[in-house]
Amino acid sequence: MQKRRTLIYSIILILSLLFLNTQLEAQVLPTRYPTLELVTNTPCPICANQNPGLFTRLQTYEGQYHLIGFYPGKPYVSCIFYNANKPENDARWAHYQGEIFGTPTVVINGIDFKSSNGVTNSVLEDITGGTSWLEVTVEETSGASRTVDIILEDHEGSATTGKLFAVAVEKIIQYNAPNGETLHHNVFRKFLTPTDGVDIDISSGTATASYSYDVDPTWQADEIYVIAWLMNPDTKEIYNSGTRFDPDFVSAIDPVTDADKLHIYPNPTSGQFTISLTENHSPSTITVFSVTGAVVFEKNYSADAEIQIDGSLWSEGSYIVRVKTGLKEFSNLVRIGK
Numbered sequence: 001m002q003k004r005r006t007l008i009y010s011i012i013l014i015l016s017l018l019f020l021n022t023q024l025e026a027q028v029l030p031t032r033y034p035t036l037e038l039v040t041n042t043p044c045p046i047c048a049n050q051n052p053g054l055f056t057r058l059q060t061y062e063g064q065y066h067l068i069g070f071y072p073g074k075p076y077v078s079c080i081f082y083n084a085n086k087p088e089n090d091a092r093w094a095h096y097q098g099e100i101f102g103t104p105t106v107v108i109n110g111i112d113f114k115s116s117n118g119v120t121n122s123v124l125e126d127i128t129g130g131t132s133w134l135e136v137t138v139e140e141t142s143g144a145s146r147t148v149d150i151i152l153e154d155h156e157g158s159a160t161t162g163k164l165f166a167v168a169v170e171k172i173i174q175y176n177a178p179n180g181e182t183l184h185h186n187v188f189r190k191f192l193t194p195t196d197g198v199d200i201d202i203s204s205g206t207a208t209a210s211y212s213y214d215v216d217p218t219w220q221a222d223e224i225y226v227i228a229w230l231m232n233p234d235t236k237e238i239y240n241s242g243t244r245f246d247p248d249f250v251s252a253i254d255p256v257t258d259a260d261k262l263h264i265y266p267n268p269t270s271g272q273f274t275i276s277l278t279e280n281h282s283p284s285t286i287t288v289f290s291v292t293g294a295v296v297f298e299k300n301y302s303a304d305a306e307i308q309i310d311g312s313l314w315s316e317g318s319y320i321v322r323v324k325t326g327l328k329e330f331s332n333l334v335r336i337g338k
Helices: 002-027 045-059 080-084 086-095 121-127
Strands: 035-039 066-070 105-108 112-114 134-140 145-154 161-174 183-191 198-201 206-214 224-231 238-243 262-265 272-277 284-290 295-301 307-310 317-325 328-336
Touching: 035 086, 035 238, 045 121, 066 086, 066 161, 066 224, 066 238, 080 086, 080 183, 086 183, 134 224, 145 161, 145 224, 161 206, 198 206, 262 317, 262 328, 272 317, 284 307
Parallel strands: 035 066, 066 183, 134 238
Antiparallel strands: 035 105, 105 112, 134 145, 145 206, 161 183, 161 198, 161 224, 224 238, 262 272, 272 307, 284 295, 284 317, 317 328
């Protein structure tokens, strides 16, 4: 009887540990940003009737999704944003040939098609707040001529290939359209990748791509930014997307706190990096975690100077740097890339 009870307790303990491990693994996955493609048209009266309500509902979920406004010449070829880039707007319409039959249509993650009115609060609640095996990081310079680095990181080994897309959009345009709309959100301007995407191999766990583009003088430079996404080449499902506005990926094991007070440079780095605090604190303990929670570095420091750390032997990826000084704690992320 005692042996049986011990066996039962052991099974319960093992199951509990497995459940806890599963929960921890779920916690360290990046945010999944639903990718919404609004296919619309500025002379279209139905668009004017439905789009403002969509934008109002989206305000509740600001920062939890990525939106691109594509403007094919459907049903009116006089659309100003269509005429600004006919070939590439047409190409995106053709990408969903037979799946989009009119405007306005919202394509959710490449596979779900709804009218603007059909993207209800319930739908938005269902598609936001999730996690993804894929992290998409976009780093972009400013100015008239820009360079863009896109970093893809597989946190689960879930895929080996995908199609990468990157576009430049204009965040807000004030324009009195023929249909009465006055505010136009995330207006598509141009593809950085080919319109049919670029084949990407992420079997090693990470992949990078770099692009450059010029900001057209007719665009508002301070409203221009890049959205990048990775698509399943067979189903067209968008795995995840990213922009330069997204917060750094943070593990629930050790959230980033007061990141603006903990400076890390260079970041990204090939190995060596320097840590400095904007406030004077001494002594301090520095701990560096992998995104799975493993401690890769820990050391106590008594001096209040900048501290150099060598991460050249660490695997590529993101690491959480935590500095404890007395009762205060600061965290930030550093990305190691060879």
